[in-house]
Amino acid sequence: MHIAIDASRTTVAQVTGTEHYARQMIRHILGQPRAHDYTLYFRDAPPDALFPRAEHATFNVIPFPRAWTHLRLAAETLRERPDILWTPAHALPFVFPGRAAVTVHDLGYRYFPQAHPPAQRRYLDLTTRASAARASVILADSRATADDLMRFYGTPARKIRIVYPGVDAPPVGDADAARRKYGLPERYFLFIGTLQPRKNIARLVAAYQRWRAAQTDDPPALVLAGGKGWLFDPAWVADADGVVLSGYIDAADKGAVLAGALALVFPSLYEGFGFPVLEAMTCGTPVICSSTSSLPELAGDAALLVDPLSEVAIAAAMRQIASDEALRSDLIARGLAQARQFSWEAAAAAALDALESAV
Numbered sequence: 001m002h003i004a005i006d007a008s009r010t011t012v013a014q015v016t017g018t019e020h021y022a023r024q025m026i027r028h029i030l031g032q033p034r035a036h037d038y039t040l041y042f043r044d045a046p047p048d049a050l051f052p053r054a055e056h057a058t059f060n061v062i063p064f065p066r067a068w069t070h071l072r073l074a075a076e077t078l079r080e081r082p083d084i085l086w087t088p089a090h091a092l093p094f095v096f097p098g099r100a101a102v103t104v105h106d107l108g109y110r111y112f113p114q115a116h117p118p119a120q121r122r123y124l125d126l127t128t129r130a131s132a133a134r135a136s137v138i139l140a141d142s143r144a145t146a147d148d149l150m151r152f153y154g155t156p157a158r159k160i161r162i163v164y165p166g167v168d169a170p171p172v173g174d175a176d177a178a179r180r181k182y183g184l185p186e187r188y189f190l191f192i193g194t195l196q197p198r199k200n201i202a203r204l205v206a207a208y209q210r211w212r213a214a215q216t217d218d219p220p221a222l223v224l225a226g227g228k229g230w231l232f233d234p235a236w237v238a239d240a241d242g243v244v245l246s247g248y249i250d251a252a253d254k255g256a257v258l259a260g261a262l263a264l265v266f267p268s269l270y271e272g273f274g275f276p277v278l279e280a281m282t283c284g285t286p287v288i289c290s291s292t293s294s295l296p297e298l299a300g301d302a303a304l305l306v307d308p309l310s311e312v313a314i315a316a317a318m319r320q321i322a323s324d325e326a327l328r329s330d331l332i333a334r335g336l337a338q339a340r341q342f343s344w345e346a347a348a349a350a351a352l353d354a355l356e357s358a359v
Contacts, residue, residue, distance in 0.1 A: 001359055004082035005029075006073060007040040009089055010050060015251070017275055018105060021165055022088035023050070025103075028166075028348035030057055036352075041076060043068050070094050083359050084136070086351075091127040092134055101355055102131045103139040103163075106272020106294075107148040108198055115198045115231060129153050136358040139163045139351055141273035142294035161354040164298075165273055166344030169282035170255030178256035182246040187220035189318060190261035190285075192249065192276045193268070195236075196229030200267045200290075200308050202236040205243055207267075207314035211322075212242055220262050220322065225249045258283040263321045263328075267308040271295055277303065278342055281335030286328050288317040298342075302334035 009022045030038060030052060038057040045061050064072035074093035077085050085092070086101040109116050109124045116124065132138060132155045140146040140162050149155040178184070189208065193199050201224065208222040221242045226249070237243050249257050258264065264280035266289040274295050280287050287303035289295045296305060304320065306313040320327055 001036045001083040001356065002039070002080075003036050003355060004039045004041065004077055004080065004085040006069065006085070006087040006089075007046070007051075008043040008068060008073075011042060011044045011046050017273075018089050020275075021103070021105070024166060024168070024344045025088055025348055025351060027051055028344045029352060030054055031345075032348055032352055034352060039080065039082065041073055043072075084355050086355060087131075090124065090131055092131040094130060099136040099358055100131075100134060101137045101139065101358060102135045103141070104128060104132065104145055104149060104272075105141050106145055106270070107152055108270045108272065110148065110152050111270050112198045115196055117230060132159075135159065137161060137354045139354060141165055142297050144294035144297065145272045161350065163347055163350045163354065164342055165275075166347045167275065167278035167282060167339055167342040168344075169339075170258060170279055171252070172255040172259045172283055173253065175256045175260040178253045179260065181253065182225070182249065182257065184223055184244065184246060184257070184260070185221045188223045188244070188261055189220055189263055189265050189321075190223050190225060190258065190280075191265055192225040192254070192258070193266070194226050194229040195224060195232050195245075197231050197233075198269050199229075200269050202233070203308070203311055204265060204267055204314060205236055205240050207311040208243065208265075208318065209240055210311055211315040211318045214319075222265070223257075223261070225257060254279070255283055258285050261285050263288055263318070265314070265318065266290070266295070267306060267314050268293075268295070269308055274298055278339045281339040284332050284336060286321055286331035287335060288314070288321065298338075300334075300338050302331060302338035304331070 009019045012019050040059050042061045062072050070093050074096045077096045084099040088103045090104050092100050092102050109121050113121050132153045138160045140160050146160045195201050212219050221244050223244045225246045258280050263286040270293045277287050277289050277298050289303050290308040291305040304317040306317050
């Protein structure tokens with residue numbers, strides 16, 4: 001087959017989950033021992049080391065200032081006529097010939113519309129709805145996302161393939177150096193991610209304050225690691241004892257920050273796929289996470305699952321982790337085993353299976 005891939009998201013400067021997914025999936029798809037030809041389309045020239053060069057892969061840089069997907073990429077697919085076009089994010093070109101596949105990561109904007117600027121929310125809804133209808137096959141990051149596609153857009157189940165992304169084990173460097181760099185205390189619970197309403201930051205801080213108030217000795221801090229997102233409210237952390245805002249954590253330091261935590265506390269209200277949960281497990285860090293959306297799928301029996309709407313439940317889980325060393329050891333062992341089930345090689349193979357079946 002001739003497979004065209006939208007690689008435009010792989011060249012951005014500050015990589016988030018979607019861009020990381022695109023990079024890793026493309027790298028591992030190119031490494032699959034299958035007799036396909038690939039054309040990767042970029043808006044900006046990729047660094048030489050971004051993807052392995054191979055005889056069966058062509059890199060095509062097609063700069064364009066606006067509406068790149070819907071105009072420039074669409075024109076190239078009209079000219080090249082690949083057997084199938086795959087976009088690793090939610091947006092296919094509105095008009096183009098032939099078959100197509102799209103990855104839908106989550107439909108969080110349908111649950112929390114207020115967490116997105118209005119124009120962005122309308123664009124996400126329009127493009128995801130159109131792409132789900134147009135695609136020959138849809139790759140969903142989780143069963144939760146697949147269910148949402150069927151619920152909100154009436155997508156037939158036969159079009160959806162659940163393809164769990166892989167998880168990378170962040171390199172665990174010098175924990176002391178990382179603490180100094182980000183001003184972290186010796187002992188801390190950790191949240192990592194963008195600080196926005198969907199991440200349930202206000203309730204997490206309130207739960208931590210509830211737990212901290214019941215302690216008689218010097219309790220661990222709560223580190224909120226991540227940039228301030230849309231609708232971040234300073235009141236979430238105002239006058240909160242023991243709460244540290246570290247800011248964005250560089251990728252090279254993420255492993256050390258995760259490994260140094262007493263536990264990752266991730267009571268997010270909605271996740272299509274919660275990378276921090278599995279990343280923490282690979283670092284030997286116990287996990288507390290929500291019992292909703294995709295997180296139970298990822299965590300299995302290797303985390304403490306809590307009602308994200310209950311401060312009492314979140315605080316109780318923190319108490320368990322802080323006071324029960326046997327529980328921590330058990331969660332660490334279970335987490336390491338759970339994370340090994342998610343590999344990029346398996347994800348790439350499953351994605352190619354789906355593309356082949358669509359053609």
